[in-house]
Structure formats: C-alpha cells, structure tokens
Amino acid sequence: MTASNAVTKTGVSVLIQHRVRAEHLTNYEQWLIDIIQAAAQFAGHHGVNILKPVSHHNQYEISVRFASQAEAEAWLSSEIRQRFLQRAEPYLHAPESIEISSGIDNWFQPINPHIPTPVRWKQWLLTTLVIWVLTMVVPPILAYLFEAIPVLGVWGIRHGITAAIIVGLVVYVIMPRLARALSGWLMR
Secondary structure: OOOHHHHHEEEEEEEEEEEEHHHHHHHHHHHHHHHHHHHHOOOEEEEEEEEOOOOOOOOOEEEEEEEOHHHHHHHOOOHHHHHHHHHHHEEEEEOOOEEEEEEEEHHHOOOOOOOOOOHHHHHHHHHHHHHHHHHHHHHHHHHHHHHHHHHHHHHHHHHHHHHHHHHHHHHHHHHHHHHHHHHHHHHH
C-alpha cells in the first residue's frame, strides 16, 4: 500500500489555527458556526472538534475530519470556503494556519505546537483500555450476526469483521472524543 493509499483509507484531519481580534470574538464565533455547517455538507466530512482559547488568549484551533485527503482538499479549495475566508478576514490577526494530518498519531497530536505531546505510556494505556473494553463487548454482540449468517462466522472472516468494527469504533468514535476529554491528564 502506498503512502497516499494509507492516507485515503485512514482519513485525515485538517488542523486550522485562527488568531482572532478580541473585538471580533462574537462575530467570529457566529462565523465559525456557519462555516462548520457548510463543511458538513461536503463529501467525506466526519466531524469537527474546536479548542476555544483559554482566558486572555484569542487563538482558536479547529480540527475538521474527512474520510480522505482528496475530500479534505476539495473542501479546502472550494469556492464556498473561499467566500467564508473573505468574510472572516476582518476578524483575524493573520491568515489562518493549516496542516493536514492522518492516522493514529492525530488522536494524541495537539493542534497547538506549544503544547507537548503526551508521553507514550499514557497513549499506550488509554489505547489499551479502549481496545480491551471493545474486545470484551463487540464479539458477544456480533455473535448474534454470526449465528444468523453462518458464512460470516467462519474462522478468519469472523475475526476480520470484528477487527474492522473495533478499529472503526476506536478511530472514528471513541479515541477522538476520549483524547479530547482526557487532554488534561494526557498533557500532564
């Protein structure tokens, strides 16, 4: 598998930083709601995470997740996004900063480069706990499917389906939310 195929299969996050003028915070936040709704209409859109600035700071960090690099680039270069950026120019101190990242590292990668990456043992522990729980919960639930459709319960096929569901839950549902929720502990 080539590197570009790997990116296509694992999804990508568009990491955006905006430094907002203090006098335009309210306007910017309304603009942010509007552009998020517009992005959600694009093919491959998988959601948005926003890190609002802490007190006395004005840097917003937005992670927009897409199924593939091509779908992320389609959004980034779209005419509608360009119109939104023109609308936001008066609200920003400087042009936005954009980075596209993919894969598992993105779960633990802080958007702000001044925040350290969590130590590896915390990443390992959190990932192990999530997979441990899923390996106890998912197979018994899937047992009903394998009984109903015996060909899916064949050794190897059963394991592939189980692994695909667990990995999908980890990558797209659980880890992005859990890493954000536990960021205080992860970053200590």
